[in-house]
Amino acid sequence: MRTIFFLVRKEFLQIFRDRTTVLQIFLIPVVQLLVLANAATFDLKQTRLLVVDEDRTTVSSGLVQRLEGGRQFRVVRRTSSGAGVEQALLDGEVTAVLHIPRRFEQDLVRHHRAPVQLILNAEEGAAVGIVQSSAAAILEAYAGELERTLPVMRGSSSAMMPAAPLDLRAQRWFNPTRNYKHYMVPALMVSLTTIIGLLLTAQNITRENELGTLEQLNVTPMTKVQFIAAKLIPFWLLSLVIFGLGLTIGKTVFDIPMRGSLPLVVLAVMVYLIVVLGLGLWISTVTRTQQQAMFVAFFVILIFLLMSGLFTPLESMPRWAQLAAEANPVKHFVFIMRAVLVRGAGLETVAGPILGLAAGGAAVLTLAVLRYRKSAA
Amino acid sequence: MSGPAIDARALTRRFGTFTAVDGISFQVERGEVFGFLGANGAGKTTAMRMLIGLLAPSSGSATVAGYDVATQAEQVRRRIGYMSQRFSLYEDLTVRENITLFGGIYGLSNRDIAERTGQILSRIGLQRAARELVREIPLGWKQQLAFCVALLHRPAVVFLDEPTGGVDPITRRRFWELIYEAGAEGTSVLVTTHYLDEAEYCNRISIMMDGAIAAMGTPSDVRRGLGAATLDEVFLRLTRPGAAV
Numbered sequence: 001m002r003t004i005f006f007l008v009r010k011e012f013l014q015i016f017r018d019r020t021t022v023l024q025i026f027l028i029p030v031v032q033l034l035v036l037a038n039a040a041t042f043d044l045k046q047t048r049l050l051v052v053d054e055d056r057t058t059v060s061s062g063l064v065q066r067l068e069g070g071r072q073f074r075v076v077r078r079t080s081s082g083a084g085v086e087q088a089l090l091d092g093e094v095t096a097v098l099h100i101p102r103r104f105e106q107d108l109v110r111h112h113r114a115p116v117q118l119i120l121n122a123e124e125g126a127a128v129g130i131v132q133s134s135a136a137a138i139l140e141a142y143a144g145e146l147e148r149t150l151p152v153m154r155g156s157s158s159a160m161m162p163a164a165p166l167d168l169r170a171q172r173w174f175n176p177t178r179n180y181k182h183y184m185v186p187a188l189m190v191s192l193t194t195i196i197g198l199l200l201t202a203q204n205i206t207r208e209n210e211l212g213t214l215e216q217l218n219v220t221p222m223t224k225v226q227f228i229a230a231k232l233i234p235f236w237l238l239s240l241v242i243f244g245l246g247l248t249i250g251k252t253v254f255d256i257p258m259r260g261s262l263p264l265v266v267l268a269v270m271v272y273l274i275v276v277l278g279l280g281l282w283i284s285t286v287t288r289t290q291q292q293a294m295f296v297a298f299f300v301i302l303i304f305l306l307m308s309g310l311f312t313p314l315e316s317m318p319r320w321a322q323l324a325a326e327a328n329p330v331k332h333f334v335f336i337m338r339a340v341l342v343r344g345a346g347l348e349t350v351a352g353p354i355l356g357l358a359a360g361g362a363a364v365l366t367l368a369v370l371r372y373r374k375s376a377a
Numbered sequence: 378m379s380g381p382a383i384d385a386r387a388l389t390r391r392f393g394t395f396t397a398v399d400g401i402s403f404q405v406e407r408g409e410v411f412g413f414l415g416a417n418g419a420g421k422t423t424a425m426r427m428l429i430g431l432l433a434p435s436s437g438s439a440t441v442a443g444y445d446v447a448t449q450a451e452q453v454r455r456r457i458g459y460m461s462q463r464f465s466l467y468e469d470l471t472v473r474e475n476i477t478l479f480g481g482i483y484g485l486s487n488r489d490i491a492e493r494t495g496q497i498l499s500r501i502g503l504q505r506a507a508r509e510l511v512r513e514i515p516l517g518w519k520q521q522l523a524f525c526v527a528l529l530h531r532p533a534v535v536f537l538d539e540p541t542g543g544v545d546p547i548t549r550r551r552f553w554e555l556i557y558e559a560g561a562e563g564t565s566v567l568v569t570t571h572y573l574d575e576a577e578y579c580n581r582i583s584i585m586m587d588g589a590i591a592a593m594g595t596p597s598d599v600r601r602g603l604g605a606a607t608l609d610e611v612f613l614r615l616t617r618p619g620a621a622v
Binding site for chain 1: 430431432433450451455457459465466467469477479481482484510
């Protein structure tokens, strides 16, 4: 224990003596969180809309009004013919076109259904789904309204668009206002902690190897477990502080929800960090130079983050990718974070993933200790 | 500890098809200053790395302080000090912090650490620089500090790999005084060097060539054995046998 104490103290002295490292550890994540949470958001401010109204009736202009009413859409141009629509989309003048065909009102009254076309620039995939769903919601609401106001439609199973006869009412639980910051801030916190923790530990042992100080340690009676523990503890504590900082900013600046128990979140973070840092240390033991270590760490980070469900839903990944994601600690940690913070889930929901992470942590640390060699074979 | 401080028997290390150390055998007695000489690439450092447990021998065996380097490496590590060719203390820690760290790792009590830190600082005249970062102090002092840190836990054997490389003549002399002091206190010293004048200070020397020991004995024995007036001459004859001296 005493050896570990001396080694840990040495790490802290080194970390805090190097101003760049201190800045790297504390300032960068805070700034990134503040900047990225505001910048990297799925929140669509406004969609510029071109309306082609070939019908020109009360019902058709009512529809346009409803679309303009919600702040989601802004009608930049109205025409009565489809000419020039493609050009407007190509030029980027608009990102969506609403096409109301001739006899729209008439069809609606007579056949209780009428087609409306919404053309979207789908270059940015993620945005399209959001625009489409909010347009659908507005149309649906308008259909309901017409059902009540248009006398001819009364008693019929009305609908306008690709006509769902069902009265679909979506309710958004847990994030009712669809505030994307509530979604992005925890995701960014997870990403930043993972990136910093992994990079710092991955570089650390290879750095000592490059400087030659590792050799001096290797001729001492220090054991491999003591060595790995002394490398883990300082970065574990620092990463906890960083995460705490992130959580504080998340709560005070972005008002992210914290429905579940805070101690449970902290427990999950403590376990998760062991996995991440253990992995970093393992990378550090299998590489020879800092450059190699950084390369491997970046590769791992990229896969971990992209396949974690943080930014793209796991459900939309192919089966093999979903299976592979089970081995991804970030995926489990994201699940725990969202479950506890956003849904208020308790230990019974997250005990499994936490135990899984603990097993993973034990595995990578064992691997790091075994892989670390005090002497060359 | 009974028996020799170092006992190497047919110690061999191969890297692929290249034999860096080829079956060397020698003994170093307690308190003896033993010089390891040889040209660059003769196998001195490789031999030393095997003796301190950084490199596993391909064949042969060796004991250091009575323990086998291959099977009892941890026992060996407790009883040796090592100063590598590259300066390997922490440049971003102060002089005192470095001493404390290694004292702690070797399991010295806080009291011992404090006491020995004081001794080291006064011995090499570094009291004023105790709070300075090691990277700030001159090379000569750094090397002396590294040597004292290698002796901090009073090891039975200390291994010095070219300790005086790049150091000015006065510091080199001072360094050898420190080496003698250690020997006088019963610590065995295995030292590699390029400087043949330094070899004269050793109790015994061995000259390595192509991984094997070409000559071994006291400096005067070695000179006499080859009918040479100086070690320089010995060295030239061994490394360039055809050359007229």
